[in-house]
Amino acid sequence: MKLTDGLYRIGAYLRHYLTAGNTLGHGIHSPKLYYIVRFLFYDNNAYYCFHDIEKERLRLLRASKMLAVDDYGTGMSGQRTIAYIADTSLAPAREAQLLFRLVNHIKPAVIVELGTSLGITTAYLAKAAPHAGIITFEGSHAIAEEAKKVWQNLKVNNTTLICGNIDDALPLQLKDIEKVDFALIDANHTEEATLRYFGLLLSKCHENSIIVIDDIHNSIEMNRAWNKCRKNPQVTSSFDLYGMGMLFLDKQLLPKHYTLRI
Helix, strand or coil: CCHHHHHHHHHHHHHHHHHCECCCCCCCCCHHHHHHHHHHHCCCCCCCCHHHHHHHHHHHHCCCCEEEECCCCCCCCEEEEHHHHHHHHCCCHHHHHHHHHHHHHHCCCEEEEECCCCCHHHHHHHHHCCCCEEEEEECCHHHHHHHHHHHHHHCCCCEEEEECCHHHHHHHHHCCCCCCCEEEECCCCCHHHHHHHHHHHHCCCCCCCEEEEECCCCCHHHHHHHHHHHCCCCCCEEEECCCEEEEECCCCCCCEEEEECC
16 A cells, blocks of 8 residues: 555544544434444344354364455556455444444345455345345455355355456446445455445435545545445435445435444
8 A cells, every 4th residue: 555545544543533422313303324324223133144154254264274366456566465365355343233234224226346356245134134235346266266166055045146347247237237236345445446236226316315435534535436436416315334335226315424433
């Protein structure tokens, strides 16, 4: 990572820590968003599937098997252990479980995830919406095969995995999708790619759709992409949770950007 990005991340974390609200939803005037923050973000209950998914995460973190990784995002393909990939690429349990609660609440029919990695976050989404169709995209064939093993162990059976370059695969797949209810962008972490993915997904979204962008403060580029996405005319309200950002398209919501500490 560039030195400037490293310095940016330190500054971004300090700004977020000093300015983010931890109000249990107080100050959020929309009943819809208030419920999400008050009863989903700050819910510390462990749901039925959390233990099994985190057990799989622990297995991956201990796995020394070497994989030949194709990385279309950074171009830095090569040999990496499963443990290294799990440690550097998987969403933290707190964030993945927050997405579980959100998806469990909104009950989407179609979920699109860009960036399967080892399939842990996908498993949380699948368990949260067992009747939904989940289409998830992963660039590396070797990583995709390990994700399938995770889902097999967890008895996840409502996912369709598309392997290959997302730049090519996403437009083709979206042609056959009528609508997208929930989307997670956690793939090529560049401004250009993030904005392109966002635009493609937005064309299939509706007023009740939610788009989540991961690693919005990972670099200066990603922060620029996030700010452009949240200022899109189709977006009404947004949440900056530091590790990820959420975009809401509901025209009944007041135009508002919230910086929240979770």
